[in-house]
Amino acid sequence: MDSLEQRKKRARSVLTTLMKRTPDARTALRHRDAFELLIATILSAQCTDKKVNEVTEGLFERYPGPAELASADPEELQAILRPTGFFRQKSKSVQATSIALLERFGGQVPDTMEALTSLPGVARKTANVVLGQWFGKPEGVVVDTHVRRLSQRLGFTEHDEPEKIEADLMSLFPKSKWIPLGSVLILHGREICAARKPACGECPVADRCLRMGVS
DNA sequence: CTCCCGATAT
DNA sequence: ATATCAGGAG
Numbered sequence: 001m002d003s004l005e006q007r008k009k010r011a012r013s014v015l016t017t018l019m020k021r022t023p024d025a026r027t028a029l030r031h032r033d034a035f036e037l038l039i040a041t042i043l044s045a046q047c048t049d050k051k052v053n054e055v056t057e058g059l060f061e062r063y064p065g066p067a068e069l070a071s072a073d074p075e076e077l078q079a080i081l082r083p084t085g086f087f088r089q090k091s092k093s094v095q096a097t098s099i100a101l102l103e104r105f106g107g108q109v110p111d112t113m114e115a116l117t118s119l120p121g122v123a124r125k126t127a128n129v130v131l132g133q134w135f136g137k138p139e140g141v142v143v144d145t146h147v148r149r150l151s152q153r154l155g156f157t158e159h160d161e162p163e164k165i166e167a168d169l170m171s172l173f174p175k176s177k178w179i180p181l182g183s184v185l186i187l188h189g190r191e192i193c194a195a196r197k198p199a200c201g202e203c204p205v206a207d208r209c210l211r212m213g214v215s
Numbered sequence: 216c217t218c219c220c221g222a223t224a225t
Numbered sequence: 226a227t228a229t230c231a232g233g234a235g
Contacts, residue, residue: 027231028231029231040231041231041232042232042233044230044231044232045219045230045231045232045233046219046220046221046229046230046231046232047220047221047222047230047231047232048222048223048229048230048231049230049231050230051221051222051223051230052231082220082221083221083222084220084221084222085219085220085221085222085230086218086219086220086221086232086233087219087220087221088219088220089218089219089220089233089234090219090220093233093234120233120234121232121233121234122233123232123233123234125231125232125233126231126232126233129231142231144230144231144232145229145230145231145232146230146231147231162232182231186231189231190230190231194224194229195228195229195230196224196225196228196229197224197225
């Protein structure tokens with residue numbers, strides 16, 4: 001049986017190879033400050049980052065900050081967010097989070113997991129994005145649909161629940177790698193290891209993939 | 216567990 | 226036609 005140390009070594013070699021291809025991987029969500037990143041990440045649920053960027057451009061022009069978003073007309077806000085899907089839920093989350101920022105955090109985005117996940121529409125994944133990509137203070141690993149899929153294909157986890165996958169990744173990788181780990185897996189998942197049609201011929205870690213030989 | 220939900224690729 | 230896209234709440 002593989003020991004934990006062996007699995008760590010193997011996992012870290014995979015990340016090293018992937019980082020060699022995309023050393024500058026980071027969020028593709030367009031943002032100028034923590035607030036814009038937080039809102040963009042809330043909107044990114046089950047939606048491509050490309051579509052989110054198209055929407056946030058107009059969104060932040062119309063509502064530059066939490067104060068403007070907090071007092072926005074719900075129907076007008078929904079119309080702007082519609083292309084991202086789940087637009088009623090997202091409108092509520094975005095507006096309620098803006099109000100919570102004003103009422104409880106002086107209009108500033110907090111920099112702890114506990115505070116971030118207390119915001120409506122913000123759970124561990126969104127909090128991890130903001131903590132890692134803006135504050136550089138990771139308290140965990142971003143686990144989205146790409147990270148889940150690649151973690152399974154690359155043998156980093158056997159679980160299906162994001163919380164358990166995150167725990168596995170946190171035990172396999174040192175904290176110093178948690179930020180690039182999420183960014184690199186997501187970029188690799190988008191560009192090469194796609195859900196439907198993975199380009200295994202172009203994959204630098206195909207030799208270390210559990211999926212090797214499958215379709 | 217179900218529901219939220221539009222846009223795009225296959 | 227269907228799967229998938231930087232998930233979260235009830």
